[in-house]
Amino acid sequence: MSAVLTIAGYGFREAVRRKVFAVVVLLTALFLALFWLANHFVFTRLSTISPPTDVNVDTRTFAGAFLLGLAMFATLFLGVVLAVFLTLGVVSGDAERGLLQPLVVRPVGRSTLLLSRFLGAAAVCIVYVLAVYGIAVAIIDVAGHWTPPSVLAPGVELAGGVVIVIALSILGSILLSSTANGIAVFMLFGAGLTAGLLGTIGHALNSHEIQHASKIAAWALPFEALYQDGLRLISSNAHGLTGFLLQLGPFGGAYVHGWGIRVWSAGYLVVAVALAVFAFSRRDL
Amino acid sequence: MPYPRPMPQALAVHALEKRYGPVQALKGVDLSVEESELVGLLGPNGAGKSTLVKIAVGLVRASRGRAEVVGARAGSRAALAELGYLAELFRFPGWYTADEVLALHQRLSHSDGGAAERKHLLERVALADARNRRVDGMSKGMQQRLGIAQALVGSPRVLVLDEPTSALDPAGRRIVRVLLEELRDRGASVLLNSHLLSEIELVCDRVAILRAGEVVAAGSPDELSQPRGVELETDEGVRTVEGAAREDAARLVAEAVAAGRRVYGVRVLTSTLEETYLEAVGDEVS
Ligand SMILES: Nc1ncnc2c1ncn2[C@@H]1O[C@H](COP(=O)(O)OP(=O)(O)OP(=O)(O)O)[C@@H](O)[C@H]1O
Ligand SMILES: [Mg+2]
Numbered sequence: 001m002s003a004v005l006t007i008a009g010y011g012f013r014e015a016v017r018r019k020v021f022a023v024v025v026l027l028t029a030l031f032l033a034l035f036w037l038a039n040h041f042v043f044t045r046l047s048t049i050s051p052p053t054d055v056n057v058d059t060r061t062f063a064g065a066f067l068l069g070l071a072m073f074a075t076l077f078l079g080v081v082l083a084v085f086l087t088l089g090v091v092s093g094d095a096e097r098g099l100l101q102p103l104v105v106r107p108v109g110r111s112t113l114l115l116s117r118f119l120g121a122a123a124v125c126i127v128y129v130l131a132v133y134g135i136a137v138a139i140i141d142v143a144g145h146w147t148p149p150s151v152l153a154p155g156v157e158l159a160g161g162v163v164i165v166i167a168l169s170i171l172g173s174i175l176l177s178s179t180a181n182g183i184a185v186f187m188l189f190g191a192g193l194t195a196g197l198l199g200t201i202g203h204a205l206n207s208h209e210i211q212h213a214s215k216i217a218a219w220a221l222p223f224e225a226l227y228q229d230g231l232r233l234i235s236s237n238a239h240g241l242t243g244f245l246l247q248l249g250p251f252g253g254a255y256v257h258g259w260g261i262r263v264w265s266a267g268y269l270v271v272a273v274a275l276a277v278f279a280f281s282r283r284d285l
Numbered sequence: 286m287p288y289p290r291p292m293p294q295a296l297a298v299h300a301l302e303k304r305y306g307p308v309q310a311l312k313g314v315d316l317s318v319e320e321s322e323l324v325g326l327l328g329p330n331g332a333g334k335s336t337l338v339k340i341a342v343g344l345v346r347a348s349r350g351r352a353e354v355v356g357a358r359a360g361s362r363a364a365l366a367e368l369g370y371l372a373e374l375f376r377f378p379g380w381y382t383a384d385e386v387l388a389l390h391q392r393l394s395h396s397d398g399g400a401a402e403r404k405h406l407l408e409r410v411a412l413a414d415a416r417n418r419r420v421d422g423m424s425k426g427m428q429q430r431l432g433i434a435q436a437l438v439g440s441p442r443v444l445v446l447d448e449p450t451s452a453l454d455p456a457g458r459r460i461v462r463v464l465l466e467e468l469r470d471r472g473a474s475v476l477l478n479s480h481l482l483s484e485i486e487l488v489c490d491r492v493a494i495l496r497a498g499e500v501v502a503a504g505s506p507d508e509l510s511q512p513r514g515v516e517l518e519t520d521e522g523v524r525t526v527e528g529a530a531r532e533d534a535a536r537l538v539a540e541a542v543a544a545g546r547r548v549y550g551v552r553v554l555t556s557t558l559e560e561t562y563l564e565a566v567g568d569e570v571s
Contacts, residue, residue, distance in 0.1 A: 002392065003392075003393065006389065006392045006393060007393075010378075010389065013378070013380070014378060017378070017379075017380045097376055098372065098374045098375040098376040099375075099376050099377070099378060101344055101370075101372045101375055102370070102372065102375055102377070102390070102432075102435060103393065104343070104344060105342045105343065105344065105365055105368060105370045106365060106390065106393035106394050107362045107363075107365040107366040107393075107394060107395070108362075108365075108393055109362055282346060284305075284339075284344070284345045284346060285339075285344040285345065
């Protein structure tokens with residue numbers, strides 16, 4: 001246990017020194033300030049907003065859910081940025097620089113070493129995602145007097161999505177150099193977003209092939225599906241609104257959702273971490 | 286009656302092979318380091334010295350063969366608990382101070398030596414004044430000395446040092462030499478990679494010369510720098526009597542004279558470790 005804390009603390013200090021947190025905190029502050037402004041203007045001009053006539057919903061709910069959906073996307077994005085920069089060089093990068101070897105020869109065990117780095121990054125990112133999401137919910141509540149029907153679950157799903165990205169990034173760091181890994185993880189993230197959009201287009205065009213492709217992508221990259229499921233939850237009890245919001249976006253629709261994808265995501269995470277531990281145990285350093 | 290348990294060797298590798306893609310870095314190496322023994326590993330660049338020690342400390346997986354530290358499989362926690370290792374190429378995080386680096390390694394190696402151990406180790410590598418200096422602000426040689434101090438954290442029974450003096454000035458090398466002698470007196474076992482033959486000759490009990498992944502010569506420095514014969518210059522030319530020693534010189538001259546030769550000179554050939562080394566590895570550089 002003390003080894004886990006030591007290694008996690010080591011990673012944390014490295015991140016502080018590399019100014020990862022400084023950059024992320026700055027970007028986050030900028031985003032939250034803009035988000036607060038957006039809320040301020042949207043809710044003071046609520047009367048001028050008119051949702052499409054075929055949607056049976058009041059403007060406050062519409063505006064609140066829409067803004068929170070945007071905030072969730074931004075939170076996911078910033079969370080992924082943080083996750084990637086915390087973990088992209090955990091194995092190859094540190095091994096190339098000669099930082100890893102002195103640690104690996106200590107009687108800690110490679111699996112403990114890797115799991116400590118994973119848990120450290122996961123703890124930081126979970127706190128970060130929940131904090132940003134919580135602040136966004138609070139801003140909407142204060143500025144617009146609207147709260148989503150489900151507050152906690154969407155935040156947890158976002159955090160879960162980011163934790164999956166951490167596992168993928170650590171796995172990638174064993175197989176790829178830092179730069180290649182960073183690019184690969186962001187590409188996967190982009191692919192997930194694209195798949196979500198694809199699903200929306202598929203629904204709009206009523207194309208089963210596109211919908212099918214989008215579903216496969218959602219299972220293959222479950223962080224995206226978790227985010228979509230979170231979007232679904234923030235508007236779940238607004239009658240008529242769900243379909244509208246999910247078809248319009250903000251960034252796709254939750255065509256794969258519910259407990260199926262949550263359980264799948266948990267299993268996916270366990271397998272990704274186990275694969276990383278296995279690959280690391282065989283990696284020459 | 287219970288059998289007396291043989292003391293496990295500090296470090297032992299058997300029929301060790303390592304293949305990196307098309308490169309066969311080790312081709313079946315046998316080598317051991319006994320308790321309180323200091324063994325030097327010599328060989329040209331690319332001979333496989335670092336590969337061998339990396340397998341011994343569990344950084345690299347052998348393709349075939351066996352490696353053990355104090356009877357435990359190399360790389361296992363039991364093996365790592367007995368080890369101190371200085372890598373050929375390593376770096377400590379630039380923002381750690383010398384003291385913090387040692388503290389980190391104390392925690393990871395479960396050493397309870399505390400501040401006293403850290404102070405003592407830094408003194409031994411002449412870094413006492415740099416205790417609170419950041420690694421970023423240290424010269425290469427200072428970082429290497431810090432690396433040596435790091436390897437000694439927790440007073441490990443087995444030390445594996447991969448070119449510990451490559452960046453050191455003559456004074457730094459002397460510090461390491463004294464340290465190695467102290468370690469041996471303390472009963473530690475050491476496997477030392479180096480290109481400095483004089484250093485190896487001075488401190489090692491035994492030397493193994495590796496070439497292209499194979500041990501081509503092994504023995505004590507004395508054995509490896511033994512008399513190589515007597516050279517006799519006569520009217521017939523220069524003749525070398527292989528295997529002859531200093532004591533044979535007078536007899537050889539007498540024999541030559543008795544045979545009617547005129548003797549112009551006689552020379553006892555002794556080879557230094559350097560000559561043995563060059564003979565064993567040829568002119569191979571890499
Ligand atoms: N990670 C690796 N991938 C591929 N080949 C490698 C790797 N590490 C070492 N080699 C090859 O294995 C051989 C032995 O290398 P090694 O580093 O063990 O040599 P060495 O005896 O330590 O040399 P030096 O004196 O230069 O340190 C070399 O041919 C080297 O190119
Ligand atoms: Mg080497």
